[in-house]
Amino acid sequence: MGAQKKRAAAAAAAARVSEDPDDLARQPLQAILLADSFTTKFRPITLERPKVLLPLVNVPMINYTLAWLEAAGVAEVFVFCCAHSKQVIDYLENSEWFSQPNFTVKTIESHNIISAGDALRLIYEQNVIHGDFVLISGDTVSNMSLTQALQEHKERKKKDNNAVMTMIIKKSKPSPITRQSRLGTDELFMAIDPNTKQLLYYEDKADHSKGTICLDKMLLAENPSISLHNDKQDCYIDICSPEVLSLFTDNFDYQHLRRHFVKGLLLDDIMGYKIFTHEIHSSYAARIDNYRSYDIVSKDIIQRWTYPYVPDVKFCGNRATKLERRGICFTAFNSEIEQSRSAQVGSFTVIGYGTKIGSNSKISDSVIGEGCTIGSNVLIEGSYIWDNVIIEDGCELRHVIVCDGVIMKAGAVLKPGVVLSFKVVIGERFVVPAYSKVSLLQQPTVHDSDEELEYADNSSGTVEFSSIQGTADQSNGEMTSESSEAHKPKLGTGGVGYIWSICEGGQEEEWRHSVAPIPEDKLTELSEAMDDDQELVTQDRTALSTSGELISDSNASEGDDNEDSKDDSVYFEKEVEATFLRAVEENVKVDHVILEVNSLRLSYNMTSADCAGAVFYSMMKLAIKTPHSSAIGLLTLYPSPFSMVASNAYPIYLSGELQQNTANIITTWQKLLKSYLLEIDEEIEIILKFEEMCLESAKEFSPLFARILHILYDKDILQEDAILRWADEKEGADESDKVFVRQSEKFIQWLREASEEED
Amino acid sequence: MPDIQALVSDLASKLRKRRVQGSYETARLTAELLCAVILQHKEPTTNGAASLIEAVRRVGEQLIAANPVELAVGNIVRHVLHIIREEDLSPLTDIVGELKLSAEDDVEDIAEDENSQKSSATTDGCLLKPPLLLAVFEHLPDSATACQTFSSENIFAGKADKSAKKLKSELIKAVNELIEDINTCREGIAEQAMELIHQNEVILTLGHSKFVKEFLCAAKEKKRSFEVFIADGAPKFEGHILAKELDKKGLKAIVITDSAVFAMISRVNMVIVGVHAVMANGGVIAPAGLHVLALAAKKHDVPFVVVASTHELCSLYPHNLEVLLNEMRCPSELLNFEEFSDCIDYGIASSSSLLHVVNPAFDYVPPELISLFVTDIGGYSPSYIYRLIADYYSSEDLPPQQKPAS
DSSP: OHHHHHHHHHHHHHHHHHHHHHHHHSOOEEEEEESOOOSOTTTTGGGTSOGGGSEETTEEHHHHHHHHHHHTTEEEEEEEEBTBHHHHHHHHHHSGGGGOTTOEEEEEEOSSOOSHHHHHHHHHHHTOOOSOEEEEETTEEEOOOOHHHHHHHHHHHHHOTTEEEEEEEEEOOOOTTTOBOTTSOBOOEEEEOTTTOBEEEEESSOOTTTTOOOOOHHHHHHOSOOEEESSEEEEEEEEEOTHHHHHHHHSTTOOSIIIIIIHHHHHOTTTOOEEEEEEEOSSOEEEOOSHHHHHHHHHHHHTTTTTTSSTTSOSSSOOOEEEEEETTEEEEEETTOEEOTTOEEOSSOEEOTTOEEOTTOEEESOEEOTTOEEOTTOEEESOEEOTTOEEOTTOEEESOEEOTTOEEOTTOEEOTTOEEOTTOEEOTTOEEOTTOEEESSOOOSSOOSOTTOSSTTHHHHHHHHHHHHHHHHHTTSSHHHHHHHTTSOOOSTTOBSEEEOOOTTHHHHHHHHSSSOBOHHHHHHHHHHHHHHHHHHHHSTTSOOOOHHHHHHHHHHHTOOOOHHHHHHHHHHHHHHHHHHHHHHHTOOHHHHHHHHHHHHHHHTOOHHHHHHHHHHHHHHHHHHGGGHHHHGGGGGSOOHHHHHHHHTOOOOOHHHHHHHHHHHHHHHHHHHHTTOOSHHHHHHHHHHHHHHHHTTOGGGGGGHHHHHHHHHHTTSSOHHHHHHHHHHHHTSOTGGGHHHHHTHHHHHHHHHHHHHHO | OOOHHHHHHHHHHHHHTTOSOSHHHHHHHHHHHHHHHHHHOOOOSSOHHHHHHHHHHHHHHHHHHHOTTOHHHHHHHHHHHHHHHHHHHTTHHHHHHHHHHHHHHHHHHHHHHHHHHHHHHHHHOSOSHHHHHHHHHTHHHHHHHHHHHOOTTTHHHHHHHHHHHHHHHHHHHHHHHHHHHHHHHHHHHHTTHHHHOOTTOEEEEESOOHHHHHHHHHHHHTTOOOEEEEEOOTTTTTHHHHHHHHHHTTOEEEEEOGGGHHHHGGGOSEEEEEOSEEOTTSOEEEETTHHHHHHHHHHTTOOEEEEOOGGGBOOSOTTOHHHHOOOBOOGGGTSOHHHHTTTTOTTBSTTOOOOOOOOBOEEEEOGGGOOEEEETTEEEOGGGHHHHHHHHSOGGGSSOOOSOOO
């Protein structure tokens, strides 16, 4: 017995000893967790509760971050609380995080801080950070392992003392149409040295209207290779050396972590500080930055991409949930829910403790909190319903967020994208319009344009809250509906709350960041708009062609027949036209124009027949435009669908005038055209092109077809052989194709006779 | 001295966060923790065993609730409960007779222990268990000596007291044996390798099981020459690890994909696999993919041998929902999130994500597909498992935790 005990003890000791040197070698890792996003994107909810405490799949967000930090081996976390700091601290004190062995959570509180920069300066003053630390915001969900990134960071730091930060990135392609990532953030451009992984350029607010980004040419000069990415997502997890804090202190104007600090370091070549990136591949990391990412990350959690931080694993003292098979997929359930037999709960749904669901209600892809009461015939789709919400019979909710304590009276409808803040009451059969935000608090009247200032008016916000709370409490009485009627949009009979007017960003921004998926009409609208943009971009030839891919994408969505060659010829034509127009405007010499068109021809790999066609097309376009150039102006400059509508609206060209114009233009530019008419084939091409124009894009010419053909013949642009061969080719064609042959029958006849005479 | 509750919640949180996984590791940690629980348990004057059972059961409930998928936790808890009951019942009659003798024995034992532990404590620094042991046994000499000098009236009270102490020391001994068994079960299993693996045979296994590795290596060390096919065990591909390890031992290993098992099975003489848990009906909960392999083996009449230790023996039946509750692991083990992020974009109304990934960890293989269980106490056929269960667990504890602790 003694021997056995001894052995067990020795084994235990050996196990401990083997761990020890490891522990000693590693300095305890620290982390700074910013429990405040310093933005206003989650308003109006964040007026009443800090963002980090908002439930994400029924667990306050900060728990995901803390659980990950603990698992990643962080020993000490400083939680920086600012807005609603009391709530955050209270929450943490009552949570189990304060009682973890080997994991300490300390809070730092400050009320007059308005940015992450200020927060870090304050932490620096407190002198609590001693080594490398993880900088993270309290709304980040991740399951990555820090070991490798940390190792890389340390090794780099040893070699190069200026490597102060390692930024975690992840691949994520932005949508070509909306120009935003799936998390609803703007497209991010990064230049990274592919060998050292050093970050060289960071731009998250690129101006898409221009379609260009500017790189300092020094970048290209100094680095042997650069890879430019728009398919990376910034995870907002940074491993920093202690210098970072002092940098913030030295540069007291750094406010925003990315916009000021990162860009500042990248631009500042005096100090030579470097930022590196670490890309993660299979693990998950995402920050909840807006309502869309709230939606997306919630769904990722339910689909278990964030494993082990998923609803049925109790990673932070959350209640036990069970998975139940629904079809092939799973639904997380709490054991104590009351569900009517006829209620249908679909897959990928999480239902909290003590929730009651009435008969014939349908719930799918949603998260429902604790203690909710859902009546019968309710439809809930893709929505987030927090705790203690009462939804009466017959309500419909699609893609909305409903905060704690909301009451929806029977038959109320929430359109996609609606956000109901705490304790709002929606009246019977009231339809809340899409994307509206409803709160008990009135919208702050002075809208601060600077989005950094969440809390400037925060304190006033809470005061206001308490006063309105009073009225909300009375709402059961009959008072409020009258008093509220006076100065706000009603929320139906018995409704309590204010609908916030959509702020200056306007509708444009609402759908981008809302919890509802982007509606299809928006997408088509956008892709159309993008096609136009595309033309502009091609017009402005300095543009970076990020577009090879984009173009084919957009065309595919239109359902064109888009073989590459077809595409190319279309763009080639547009380029030629642009060149030609510029030449006309700026009186460029014909020789130069020929040179330019030739270079275009080479770059697009076109035949001279194509060139001839394109040049001719541009000339004809110009001819149409000339008489009305003042009236139509720029609209007709580019042959977009819209401009065609416009030119069709002015079909009042006197045919004589048009003919005259055409003749003039042909006279002026005949040399240009002739330079491409080397053989008879090209001439035929021109006729065919002209025919096509008359049929489609420039119907004004159709009555003039024969006459213009004559002019071309007169000017020696077209030889009679070409015209005759064209006529011969058309012989066998359909009746509809023969319109123009008919029209020019006399002319052809005359040509034939002439040639016969010669013979 | 570490608070027992802290130890319990520490292990519970490790289990909860999936920091501890695998039946061997969980079994060992659970047994060690329960040992500490028994040591620290302060007994009431009467009915010591019942209160001990209650204490162990309470701890067990916490641990099981922490990760119901790790069945080994429940097995160990039940086994310890069984040990307590056995110890409680058996020696009562003998106690009086043995009293004096055993007391002296104990004293000697203790002296020996103290010496050994002092030496080990000084060498090893921070130890978890020795202080606990000391704390308990320090009381013993007093009672023992007192016992000898007691007058006849006091002898019954002393006996009761003594029996409690006696019970406890017996228990510690038994539980330590259990820990020892857990630690050495691999050798026990591996010993039987020679009887099962014959010269020039072809063995097929799937994934990576430490038992299987030891088993194969044991046969190799005894100069048996044979080949091993290793199905790589998607999605974790732990078969690759096994292949490397076997290569180091000089065993010929051939890696195939899981999907190729049916193609290869006709050339195989025996399938040997490790499992997650053995059910009371003789079926097993095993890594995903084993059911296919078992069916393939059945089709070609290839023996399907399961190596399992006794701590994987689970007293539950597979119709129990709690048991069949599968662990759904992270989908990123299957496919790369980045590559599919386009398909998993819920942000666009038209393409509400149709792509879902399901990654269950376990398969259930019914007993009729299994030819033999090789355990550390010998080989058994699936139909005999219920007997083993009866040996290892008391019926009072089956099923012990019907209500999951919330």
